[in-house]
Amino acid sequence: MKADQPPLPRILVLASGSGTNLQALIDASRERDFPGQICAVGSNRPNAFALERAAQAHIETFVVDHQKYDSREEFDGALMAEIRRHNPDLLVLAGFMRILTTDFVRAFRGRLLNIHPSLLPKYTGLNTHQRALDAGDTQHGVSVHFVTEELDGGPVIAQAEVSIAPDDTAETLAERVQEKEHILYPIVVRWFCEGRIQLGTDYVLFDGELLNSPMRLPDN
């Protein structure tokens, strides 16, 4: 970074599992023109492989183990305190599997993103791939949204579609959805760091204009 340049926006990633989305963000952040830096990676699970990925990328890590707290509020309070130590400009949930309290969401409102494996508003919550298969859907996909108190109900910024094949299983579908996730998330995080997306009351502004429908990743 040249001496006269302001520091890049600080991105803190929270993950609970394998961390393939984290890896996609790490890889993207290594591009010369990426407008952000991953300052830390946190997890609620001490054995999350995402922590190993961060360590291998020489990114600071921390664990706030939800099993050590008697309530969701106490866990979120400890998590908030640890997050604040890193002074992030953006919080990215990348397979973070804890429902966050209203206090937490309000503390980071407008700088808290999540990636969800469905075409929201369809299939909020868990087990989205099997639910799409069971419903006989032919189209599925992934959404990146601002996080609000309502679980997976925050304004959607961008989506990518995945066609469902007749012989798809939840596992084969998840694999193709994740391929799209790894492309979409870095794009949206880049937009945020460039100041191109903002959260309104219950809408998204993109380049200062109301986003009437989610940005769509081109099919290719």
Ligand SMILES: Nc1nc2c(c(=O)[nH]1)N[C@@H](CN(C=O)c1ccc(C(=O)N[C@@H](CCC(=O)O)C(=O)O)cc1)CN2
């Ligand atoms: N207040 C909000 N919290 C979270 C949101 C959100 O939009 N608002 N998004 C989720 C991410 N997510 C789906 O994208 C999700 C994560 C976890 C769960 C869930 O039911 N978790 C259980 C525990 C499950 C487990 O530990 O394996 C729980 O917290 O009791 C649903 C949806 C992140 N948080």
Ligand SMILES: NCC(=O)N[C@@H]1O[C@H](COP(=O)([O-])[O-])[C@@H](O)[C@H]1O
């Ligand atoms: N409801 C939240 C949820 O299901 N998130 C999903 O968890 C996976 C994490 O994978 P990763 O750890 O390899 O990035 C991703 O597919 C993400 O969409």
